[in-house]
Amino acid sequence: MRPGLEPDGTIAREGALSKVPAAYARLLDDARDRIRAAFPAGRLHSAYVYGSIPRGTARAGRSDLDLVVVLREPPSAADRAAADRIEGGLDADFAVIDGVGMLLFDADTLLSELERHDLGFFVACLCTPLLGEDLAAALPRYQPDALLARETNGDIGAALAGWRERFAAAPGEGERAALCRGAARRIVRTGFTLVMPRWGGWTSDLALQAEVFAAYHPSRGDLMRRAAGWARTPTADPAALGLLLFDLGPWLAATYQEVHGPKTPRPAGS
The missing domain is CATH 1.20.120 (Four Helix Bundle (Hemerythrin (Met), subunit A))
Incomplete structure (x- = not known):
């Protein structure tokens, strides 16, 4: 069997919180707290981390932190401003990373038919849940096709x-x-x-x-x-x-x- 697949031949989710190096544990805890504080519970659907940190391959001081925040409604300019503040604050406060990027989406877009094999795949297979309900449960299993x-x-x-x-x-x-x-x-x-x-x-x-x-x-x-x-x-x-x-x-x-x-x-x- 080729790498990255489940026994049924579908693509496995590549990251997991269990793979996160210890050096990044406090960073992710802080990221959760800042996301909760910035986005009200009724508006926040879920949050994810992706990239080298949840894959366990991050290099301290050189790798960046990649986050996704999913809202129940389309992101506004105020939401983007809040995300920018979180990015800047985390980057300034944690020397273990070199930059922070936060993507904002709404749940309906990620679950849409149009995005099923692009953003949907991204969330289901390349992102690791940090907060809230995991959208992967509502998405299909993906083939490398x-x-x-x-x-x-x-x-x-x-x-x-x-x-x-x-x-x-x-x-x-x-x-x-x-x-x-x-x-x-x-x-x-x-x-x-x-x-x-x-x-x-x-x-x-x-x-x-x-x-x-x-x-x-x-x-x-x-x-x-x-x-x-x-x-x-x-x-x-x-x-x-x-x-x-x-x-x-x-x-x-x-x-x-x-x-x-x-x-x-x-x-x-x-």
Whole structure:
């Protein structure tokens, strides 16, 4: 059986609170308290943590904290402001992390048919419950198939266009490094889901994702491995960004369209 699967062949939830390193326990307790205080009980549905911390692979002082807060109604500007305050406060108070990101959604969106194989998959398989009722109970079991590949990363072309616009704006070194990190992560993950249905398993490990991709596209393998390195240790070198945005990225976007087709369109402004 391929990695990341349950005995029935569906994708297993990859994180768990039992996997969280001891160094992050107080951080998560504090995050729960701040979320409860910021969002009234009648409005807050649930909260999750995702990424390296619940997978047990976080690096103290280098990894970031990734959170999802689910509300019973669509998030407002005031909700976003509250999330921003939590992000800033946790980042300032805990040296064990390097940055905090909090996503806001409403429960109806996450459970919708449109998001079932994108945000729904994200919550059910990539997020670990922190607070409230787990939405995974209302979502299906997921296969590493072409439908999942299309709906998770079939919009890579649109993402690439946005990265190129940011790059053309001639950002400073810090902004270029952040762009490198975000683009490299998405490109590696998209390269993996391009071949995921043929490989037949699941992983969020960037290095393994690059190796799985390289097994099917060896001519692009070395560049994908470099992208995985930049995803973990980003660079501000314009040449590296050029390889991501004008070489590997366009090839990947075109190939993805040929193999899996475009992601189901979302309403304008969503």
